[in-house]
Amino acid sequence: MNALIDKLHNICKEYPLKEKILIVDTHSIGQEIKQAYVNEYGHVIQLKTNTVHNLAVDVMNQKSNHVLPLIEQSIGTQFIYHILKDLNENKELSYFLDLEVTPSFSSSIHQSISQLRLAGYTKDTLKKEAFISSEKADDFQRIMNRYEEALRQYQFMDKAHLFREASNLARPQNNAVFIMQSNLTLTQLSHDFLQQFLSKNVFKLPLPAVYGVSIPEHEEKDLRSIEWSAPTAFSYLYHVEELPKKPNITLFTAKTEEVEIKQVLQQIKQSEAALDDTVIFYPKAEPYITTIYQLSEKYQIPVTFEDGLSILYSQPGRLVAGLIKWLKEDYNVRTFIEMMNEGLIELPEEAPSKSKISKYLRDAKVGWSQSRYSRQLEQLKIQMQQKQIKAENEELQEYYQKQVNDITWLKTWFQRLFRSLPIVGSELNYQDILQGISTMVKKHAKTTSILDELAKAELIEEMEAIFPYANETLRPFEAFQKVRELLFMLRVHKSGPKPGYLHVGSYYNGIYHNRKNVFIVGLDNHAFPGESNEDPLILDKERKQLNGFMPILQENSTNNLFAMLQLLAQTQGNVFFSYCTFSINDNRTVNPAHIFLQGYRMITENPNADFEELAKLESPLTSPATFEAKDYWNQLLEKDANIRLEQELLNSYQNLVFGEEAEEARTEGEFTHFDGKVNIDRDLFDPRQNEKLVLSSGRLERLATCPYSYFLENILKLKPIEETEFDPYSWLDAPTRGSLLHSIFESYYKTLDGEKPTYKKHLETILTIAKKKIDEQKAIQPPPSERVLEREMNDIYQCCRIFLKEEESYSEGYQAKYFEHAFGLNGAEPATITLPAGETIQVRGIVDRVDQSNDGHFHIIDYKTGSTYNYHDKNQFRGGRQLQHFIYALAIEEHLKLEAGTVKESSYYFPSVKGLGERYVRNQDNVLRTNGLDILEKLIDVIKHGHFSMTDNADDCTFCDFKAVCRRELYPQETLKQKQMDSLAEGVQKFKGVRAYE
Ligand code: SF4
Numbered sequence: 001m002n003a004l005i006d007k008l009h010n011i012c013k014e015y016p017l018k019e020k021i022l023i024v025d026t027h028s029i030g031q032e033i034k035q036a037y038v039n040e041y042g043h044v045i046q047l048k049t050n051t052v053h054n055l056a057v058d059v060m061n062q063k064s065n066h067v068l069p070l071i072e073q074s075i076g077t078q079f080i081y082h083i084l085k086d087l088n089e090n091k092e093l094s095y096f097l098d099l100e101v102t103p104s105f106s107s108s109i110h111q112s113i114s115q116l117r118l119a120g121y122t123k124d125t126l127k128k129e130a131f132i133s134s135e136k137a138d139d140f141q142r143i144m145n146r147y148e149e150a151l152r153q154y155q156f157m158d159k160a161h162l163f164r165e166a167s168n169l170a171r172p173q174n175n176a177v178f179i180m181q182s183n184l185t186l187t188q189l190s191h192d193f194l195q196q197f198l199s200k201n202v203f204k205l206p207l208p209a210v211y212g213v214s215i216p217e218h219e220e221k222d223l224r225s226i227e228w229s230a231p232t233a234f235s236y237l238y239h240v241e242e243l244p245k246k247p248n249i250t251l252f253t254a255k256t257e258e259v260e261i262k263q264v265l266q267q268i269k270q271s272e273a274a275l276d277d278t279v280i281f282y283p284k285a286e287p288y289i290t291t292i293y294q295l296s297e298k299y300q301i302p303v304t305f306e307d308g309l310s311i312l313y314s315q316p317g318r319l320v321a322g323l324i325k326w327l328k329e330d331y332n333v334r335t336f337i338e339m340m341n342e343g344l345i346e347l348p349e350e351a352p353s354k355s356k357i358s359k360y361l362r363d364a365k366v367g368w369s370q371s372r373y374s375r376q377l378e379q380l381k382i383q384m385q386q387k388q389i390k391a392e393n394e395e396l397q398e399y400y401q402k403q404v405n406d407i408t409w410l411k412t413w414f415q416r417l418f419r420s421l422p423i424v425g426s427e428l429n430y431q432d433i434l435q436g437i438s439t440m441v442k443k444h445a446k447t448t449s450i451l452d453e454l455a456k457a458e459l460i461e462e463m464e465a466i467f468p469y470a471n472e473t474l475r476p477f478e479a480f481q482k483v484r485e486l487l488f489m490l491r492v493h494k495s496g497p498k499p500g501y502l503h504v505g506s507y508y509n510g511i512y513h514n515r516k517n518v519f520i521v522g523l524d525n526h527a528f529p530g531e532s533n534e535d536p537l538i539l540d541k542e543r544k545q546l547n548g549f550m551p552i553l554q555e556n557s558t559n560n561l562f563a564m565l566q567l568l569a570q571t572q573g574n575v576f577f578s579y580c581t582f583s584i585n586d587n588r589t590v591n592p593a594h595i596f597l598q599g600y601r602m603i604t605e606n607p608n609a610d611f612e613e614l615a616k617l618e619s620p621l622t623s624p625a626t627f628e629a630k631d632y633w634n635q636l637l638e639k640d641a642n643i644r645l646e647q648e649l650l651n652s653y654q655n656l657v658f659g660e661e662a663e664e665a666r667t668e669g670e671f672t673h674f675d676g677k678v679n680i681d682r683d684l685f686d687p688r689q690n691e692k693l694v695l696s697s698g699r700l701e702r703l704a705t706c707p708y709s710y711f712l713e714n715i716l717k718l719k720p721i722e723e724t725e726f727d728p729y730s731w732l733d734a735p736t737r738g739s740l741l742h743s744i745f746e747s748y749y750k751t752l753d754g755e756k757p758t759y760k761k762h763l764e765t766i767l768t769i770a771k772k773k774i775d776e777q778k779a780i781q782p783p784p785s786e787r788v789l790e791r792e793m794n795d796i797y798q799c800c801r802i803f804l805k806e807e808e809s810y811s812e813g814y815q816a817k818y819f820e821h822a823f824g825l826n827g828a829e830p831a832t833i834t835l836p837a838g839e840t841i842q843v844r845g846i847v848d849r850v851d852q853s854n855d856g857h858f859h860i861i862d863y864k865t866g867s868t869y870n871y872h873d874k875n876q877f878r879g880g881r882q883l884q885h886f887i888y889a890l891a892i893e894e895h896l897k898l899e900a901g902t903v904k905e906s907s908y909y910f911p912s913v914k915g916l917g918e919r920y921v922r923n924q925d926n927v928l929r930t931n932g933l934d935i936l937e938k939l940i941d942v943i944k945h946g947h948f949s950m951t952d953n954a955d956d957c958t959f960c961d962f963k964a965v966c967r968r969e970l971y972p973q974e975t976l977k978q979k980q981m982d983s984l985a986e987g988v989q990k991f992k993g994v995r996a997y998e
Pocket residue numbers: 706708709950951956957960961962963966967968
């Protein structure tokens with residue numbers, strides 16, 4: 001900036017005591033120019049900087065008695081949204097008639113109206129013939145008319161109004177000296193105002209001449225014009241043939257943006273350049289801002305961001321994103337837990353721990369919906385109170401009391417929280433949502449940094465500004481979209497360059513930067529010079545006819561190139577160009593921008609160098625410098641994927657040693673500790689030794705299906721996280737639907753009082769019972785919609801019909817005797833089964849029904865409401881996977897004190913639409929009983945030996961919850977087979993014995 005500073009110095013010398021006003025696009029530019037001047041001359045006398053906008057505001061404040069507040073962009077967009085909706089509903093639009101009025105469309109129209117007004121047009125003066133169609137011109141005029149009315153009604157002024165009024169009031173300021181930056185950004189109205197305001201004493205600061213590119217053309221009297229100074233080396237970037245002296249320029253590339261930025265940091269480190277003498281410019285903000293922000297947070301590098309940071313980097317911003325998701329999913333518990341675990345919600349000191357809150361919400365099966373939080377937590381509280389009453393000792397009582405207190409607290413806390421949040425229905429009030437989110441941010445947003453504090457204040461301010469104009473009913477999707485557009489575009493912590501800080505910003509605003517080391521990153525051909533797309537609302541053709549300094553969008557890329565050249569030509573130090581050669585998102589190679597090639601031509605002093613030559617530049621995939629452990633590992637991986645870890649390293653990473661050991665053991669043919677071999681405590685886990693261990697048939701079947709899953713679930717006590725989810729397409733899950741049908745069948749039979757079921761006579765009875773039970777279930781668990789309820793009700797009624805029809809014919813030979821008979825549960829004694837070796841085990845369960853045949857023997861019925869897929873007449877045990885029929889037969893005989901052999905049949909009965917009343921009967925003869933007892937003994941021996949091998953059939957894994965833990969699929973088939981044949985592992989052999997029973 002030598003020429004510029006010299007000129008400024010001459011002006012200061014000529015007018016040492018006069019007030020000098022430097023007019024610039026932004027205050028940040030003013031600061032940079034002043035700093036450059038101070039660096040050169042040590043001090044500035046009477047030099048103030050100001051923007052055209054602020055000068056107009058000053059004039060208004062000084063000369064007008066009634067200054068209206070300036071309208072915020074968000075409020076202006078909201079006005080336009082209402083105007084468009086209204087015009088659309090009343091069919092008053094013609095050109096925009098079929099367009100859906102969305103928040104983003106309103107925002108674009110607001111921008112167009114603002115541009116038209118700043119170009120000097122009002123609804124009365126709009127140059128309608130400039131538009132390609134008269135309908136479009138009419139629509140713009142109508143919208144403008146309503147917008148101007150809204151400004152008057154709500155007592156706001158927009159920028160156009162400000163400049164127009166200020167122009168009327170402004171008088172030439174003859175006692176000050178005005179100095180203007182070249183190429184000032186002006187609209188027609190701000191230009192008119194400035195012309196009224198400026199005195200004759202006006203100077204312009206020069207920019208270095210540049211060659212080989214298009215430059216903005218303005219007449220000399222146009223205040224946007226440029227004064228040129230002598231060229232510098234970079235002025236010749238597009239005229240390399242005439243390059244007088246090679247500037248300091250370095251080029252580099254990388255395969256990821258992160259590696260590119262790490263190279264920047266490495267260059268800064270190596271050159272020992274001061275951070276506040278360095279600036280990073282980008283043509284496209286993302287992903288560079290994110291990458292630089294993350295690295296600067298990690299390594300505590302002080303950085304200022306010209307464009308600020310997305311509100312979503314802050315905790316309050318992420319809380320708002322989480323809240324929108326929470327509302328959208330009708331208060332899904334999983335989303336609440338995610339927000340809480342991410343630390344976005346400030347919980348009061350007396351709150352239970354986060355893990356306890358998650359557990360209570362899951363145990364209560366809250367799932368979703370405001371009302372369920374209260375109701376389900378209340379139910380959980382009652383369950384805990386009942387457990388407390390039954391608790392055997394004081395310690396246990398205290399434990400349950402603590403849980404009751406926690407749950408009560410949680411229920412009250414949610415009730416208070418929901419007071420400010422809207423109930424999600426088919427329509428939502430926009431104001432209510434904003435109010436709710438704002439209250440949540442005020443009361444519960446966690447803040448741990450300045451960024452968080454700023455974001456919190458900004459979010460609240462933005463929402464409060466819009467409240468008075470947001471009383472409207474919207475569809476949920478539309479409402480959430482509006483909140484997102486209002487809040488997620490906010491950027492916080494914007495800052496100009498500061499002493500001690502590395503500065504990061506867009507090259508477009510960087511022409512007057514004042515730093516010696518300039519990094520321009522992201523110079524690929526997509527990002528720079530950028531595309532010159534037309535604005536579909538006001539075409540360039542229309543803009544040219546309208547004139548009024550409206551920007552011509554097709555000139556964007558030439559303007560961008562000019563801005564970049566100006567920036568470079570002003571730079572007096574080292575320049576670095578870089579770009580990322582690969583796009584991970586699109587999985588494709590990325591080509592450099594043309595300016596990058598020009599940089600290469602400049603360095604090589606070869607004006608004919610081409611892209612092919614440029615492609616030879618090295619493009620590292622990993623950071624050549626080690627900033628963090630990840631870089632070290634990536635470098636090793638890149639060099640040799642199969643590198644052996646050295647012992648020295650392994651000493652520091654004990655878990656790697658364990659991992660290697662496990663991996664090796666899993667590849668051996670032997671059954672090892674890494675495949676389910678455990679030193680078991682028989683006193684605890686063997687039910688023959690531990691009488692308190694009462695097993696259910698389900699648990700024994702699990703052991704027979706896959707001993708390894710039994711080990712994970714019952715020895716290690718692993719449990720999958722069970723989420724209760726809202727499903728718009730289904731009401732009852734399979735277990736709830738099953739219990740409902742069970743209780744209908746039971747209630748129906750109890751009404752018979754010994755009478756035989758008759759389809760015609762009893763259909764009404766069973767359907768009435770079903771209706772009553774469904775209504776009860778509806779009260780506990782509301783269905784997602786009437787349509788879903790109707791579908792599932794019809795299915796239940798159909799099951800009842802199938803059941804009754806089937807019972808009518810079946811009951812000719814049988815009489816139902818016992819219903820829901822429990823043993824080892826609900827206070828009933830467990831049943832005892834004696835194994836072949838004479839030892840006993842205790843079992844528990846609930847038998848759906850016990851019938852007695854006409855000839856006096858007993859028949860056990862187990863209702864199944866799912867598919868018959870795994871049931872066949874000839875497979876009685878399915879390799880141990882179906883044991884219940886046999887266990888229940890023994891248990892009932894023992895429990896009802898019946899003679900051995902009295903239960904002759906045990907059947908799986910499918911009174912459902914899928915099962916069509918099918919019965920799979922297992923005759924409990926001597927052979928079946930002998931085989932069943934042998935299976936049970938072998939299974940218990942599996943526990944005794946602690947040999948919990950994995951299933952020999954991958955089909956068993958299909959619906960297993962532990963797939964991710966056991967990773968059976970990673971074993972080579974052959975190795976798995978060898979392990980399952982290990983003759984030295986007795987438990988494994990026993991398991992093989994179980995499988996032999998079909
Ligand atoms: S995934 Fe398969 S092998 Fe693993 S625990 Fe489950 S059933 Fe057993």
